[in-house]
Amino acid sequence: MDIEKTYRIGDAEYPVLKGINLNIEQGEFIALMGPSGSGKSTLMNIVGCLDRASRGKFLLLDKDVSEASDDELAQIRREELGFIFQTFNLIGRISVLKNVEMPMVLSEIPRDRRKARALELLRSVGLEHRVDFSPQNISGGERQRVAIARALANDPKIIIADEPTGNLDLKSSDEVMNIMKKLHDEGRTIIMVTHNPEITENCDRVIRLRDGRILGEAS
Numbered sequence: 001m002d003i004e005k006t007y008r009i010g011d012a013e014y015p016v017l018k019g020i021n022l023n024i025e026q027g028e029f030i031a032l033m034g035p036s037g038s039g040k041s042t043l044m045n046i047v048g049c050l051d052r053a054s055r056g057k058f059l060l061l062d063k064d065v066s067e068a069s070d071d072e073l074a075q076i077r078r079e080e081l082g083f084i085f086q087t088f089n090l091i092g093r094i095s096v097l098k099n100v101e102m103p104m105v106l107s108e109i110p111r112d113r114r115k116a117r118a119l120e121l122l123r124s125v126g127l128e129h130r131v132d133f134s135p136q137n138i139s140g141g142e143r144q145r146v147a148i149a150r151a152l153a154n155d156p157k158i159i160i161a162d163e164p165t166g167n168l169d170l171k172s173s174d175e176v177m178n179i180m181k182k183l184h185d186e187g188r189t190i191i192m193v194t195h196n197p198e199i200t201e202n203c204d205r206v207i208r209l210r211d212g213r214i215l216g217e218a219s
C-alpha cells in the first residue's frame with residue numbers, strides 16, 4: 001500500500017502525503033524537488049525513520065520498518081542512516097571534533113577509535129585546521145562540511161540530505177556537492193531535497209512532488 005501521512009491538529013486532519021509509491025535502489029543518487037509545502041521534508045522524515053507514515057508500508061534495506069518499535073527505529077537511524085540538514089544542526093557548545101564524535105559516543109565506539117575516525121573524516125572534508133573550533137566560529141560552508149563528517153561517523157549506507165545547500169553561497173554549495181558526488185561514487189545511497197535544479201546534474205533520478213503526490217520523474 002502507498003504511503004500516506006496525515007497530521008492531526010485538534011479535530012482537524014491535514015493530509016500531507018496522499019499516496020506515495022516510491023522504490024529507491026541501493027546506490028542511487030536521488031533528488032527530490034517540489035514547491036514549498038508539497039511534503040518533501042515529511043517524506044524525508046519517513047524515509048529517515050524520524051517519523052512514521054499514517055498508512056502504508058515502508059521497507060528500508062529490505063526490512064519492513066512500518067511496524068518497528070521506537071528503539072528499533074533509533075538503532076536503524078544510528079547504524080544505517082546519516083542526516084544532513086539545511087540548518088546544519090551542530091552543537092554550539094562543543095568543538096567541531098566532538099560534534100563529529102557524537103554519533104560514535106551513542107554507538108559506544110571506544111574513545112581512541114572515535115577520535116581517530118572523527119579526525120580522518122574532518123580531514124576528508126578539508127577541515128583538519130578547524131577541529132578545535134566551536135561551530136559558532138566557522139563559516140556556513142564549513143559548518144555543513146562538519147555536518148557531513150558527522151553524518152558519516154557510523155559509515156551509513158544511506159544519506160538523507162534536506163536542502164543541504166539551502167543556506168550556502170555558490171562556492172560552499174559546490175564544495176558540498178562535490179563531497180556528495182564522492183559519497184555516491186563510494187556506493188552510498190543519497191536522497192537529497194533541493195530547490196536548485198542546477199545541482200541535480202549528478203543525480204540518477206529527479207523526483208518531483210506536488211501537493212503530497214509524485215508528479216513525475218526525470219533521469
Ligand SMILES: Nc1ncnc2c1ncn2[C@@H]1O[C@H](COP(=O)(O)OP(=O)(O)OP(=O)(O)O)[C@@H](O)[C@H]1O
Nearest residue numbers: 007008014016034035036037038039040041042043
Ligand atoms: N508537525 C506538523 N503538524 C502539522 N502540519 C505539518 C507538520 N509538519 C509539516 N506540516 C505541514 O505539511 C505540509 C508539508 O510540509 P513539509 O515540511 O513536508 O514541506 P516541504 O515540501 O519540505 O516544504 P519546504 O520546501 O518549505 O521545506 C505543510 O503544509 C506543513 O504545514
Ligand SMILES: [Mg+2]
Nearest residue numbers: 040041042162
Ligand atoms: Mg522542507
